[in-house]
Amino acid sequence: MFSKNREPVTAILSGAGLRGREVYGRYALKHPDRLRFVAVADPDPARRLLFQKEHSIPDTMAFESWDVLMDRSRGRIADAAFVCTRDSMHYRPAAGALELGYDVVLEKPISPDLQECRQITRTAGEAGRFVQVCHVLRYTGFWKKVKEIVDSGRIGRIIHYDHSENVSYWHFGHSYVRGHYRNKSASSPLILAKACHDLDLMFWIFGEKPLTVQSAGELSFFHPGNAPPGAPERCTDGCPAAETCPWFAPRLYITAEPLLSIGLHAPSRLIRLFSRIALNHRSFLKILSRFDKRLDGILNWDRFPATVISSDLSVEGKMKALGEGPFGRCIFKCGNDVADHQVSTFTFPGGATGTLTVHGVSDLEGREIRIFGTKGTLRGYFRYNGEQITVTDLRFSRTDTVYQAGLSMGGHGGGDFGLMDSFVGSMRGAKTPNTGHTDVAGAMESHYMAFAAEDARVTHKKINMQEYR
């Protein structure tokens, strides 16, 4: 499939942001024999230019918007179109690309509007084009192993499936309170934006569509009622709670606190010790950095989430962004309206149940599952500090560790590149749609589950999924 002699799949990109540039762009740079971008659209001139430079795209193939790209290029100029714009801007570029005859890589969610999701699925079917929805977790070693064990019958029939998506306090604060996904109307409800991957996994692992859903949860913490006494509108305006608040913005964006908080849970004792010192004794770190320049990156963090707040990653540049932009606001005064925790319970044919918990106050980012079967119990964690799956046999009470992997700081535990490998493989195969992975028709179920769970949460009603579909 990846013979060096084959021509790479060619692609156009709409949205050279975190996903477009830093994930799919990086894949193309690492595997030029598999994927090559030939045109880019992004209204942000700095992002556009950076992508152009990295991929040697001429000015004539760089545009300020996806619609200009599709207009000016007059017809299909590559094999595939990547749609990596924000949630509410997925439908039109994806529909436009399908009309021009492109196969499409579409970031999740398909759309925050259920009718648009249905329409894209129909259009793809009518056009006979393949739409790869980026449910990246299915392509990881961890989740493939879970699926393999369940399908093998080793734990028997599933009676209950319990899945937690523990979003770390800093990530939730960054994305779902201060950032782009804080309002339902501008992006999507939490369960769609954050947990549609988890719902896709539940559906995939059960191998059946759910029958009903009930859901509870609300925005109970990140609102003005919980602001510390005397807290100003912005962290940069002299907050009296600066020392004790976990969401004090300069600490999150200037120092490497997100990284170091993961380091506190690292398997290596040395990394744990270093993280504790770096978090609590910054002046000592400053002295050490005179002898080892690598420590500068800890004193002034230059990766996610800092890259989102400003393109000027100097301390001054970031402080300016915090003083003026959305990411410096007091975490309790952000005008956010998405839930900060939610529990959804699904029933499946045969009486099995599945619960999904998603919340934003975890110390550590990651997912945890327990699957209770009639022959055994599967337990697993898929976290930034490592991955593990164990299976316990009910009759002999024997526990085997069947999967282990080390620290994975990004790339969704290998899922981002795994999805790309799968996409390139599909494009090089018979080019028929619906190759069985997360094509748009298959991804519809996770979206039905998310929309129905959100409706159930808001209306406090049990929803019949068959009627809902």
Ligand SMILES: NC(=O)c1ccc[n+]([C@@H]2O[C@H](COP(=O)([O-])OP(=O)(O)OC[C@H]3O[C@@H](n4cnc5c(N)ncnc54)[C@H](O)[C@@H]3O)[C@@H](O)[C@H]2O)c1
């Ligand atoms: N699959 C996953 O696991 C995963 C993870 C994170 C985000 N996402 C999804 O990926 C999508 C993109 O997220 P992101 O974090 O990369 O966002 P981002 O804001 O970093 O990137 C979006 C880019 O789109 C550009 N853009 C805006 N208007 C445009 C237009 N008219 N034409 C072309 N480009 C335009 C913006 O300038 C920006 O550079 C979102 O829908 C998000 O939900 C998926």
